[in-house]
Amino acid sequence: MPTCGPLLQGRGMRAMVLSAALAILPGCSVVDATLSALFEPRASFALDVPGTVTTAQVFDCVSDSVAARPGRRGWMNTNVTRIDSARGVIETGDYARDNIVGLRSRTEFSPPAGRIVTRIRGGGPYFADLGIDGAALDLKTRLRDCLGPHSRANTMR
Secondary structure: OOOOHHHHOOOHHHHHHHHHHHOOOOOHHHHHHHHHHHHOOEEEEEEEOOOOOOHHHHHHHHHHHHHHHHHOOOOEOOOEEEEEOOOOEEEEOOOOOOOOEEEEEEEEEEOOOOEEEEEEEEEOHHHOOOOHHHHHHHHHHHHHHHHOOOOEEEEOO
């Protein structure tokens, strides 16, 4: 039988009411996904790159940039867990999974558009923010530096 443990504790009365309401649903995975969608810190950004940039270059830069991140508080998961060259997607730290402590990223690259979109998600125990905005800014800066001076950052959220 799955247990939700500390996941059902959290951010005050709103979390308690939501947890009680979701308790009637079968399985903890539904509760995990719902609570993650509501409370998990997230950040995103877009970066326009020159048309000469290849998917392989983007993947190399993402891998190098994420690997350089742990030195700052150590919360970024640097394990590349998914690469889909055909779709231009690279993920770290099991991006799609819910209720994981630490920061993980998903970067999508569209060569025709010359655009990179990166999403970062994750948090600490009880969905504490582990500095996700700082991680997004740092990763954006590293990618821009790696991919060339003509890259232009566009903030999303």
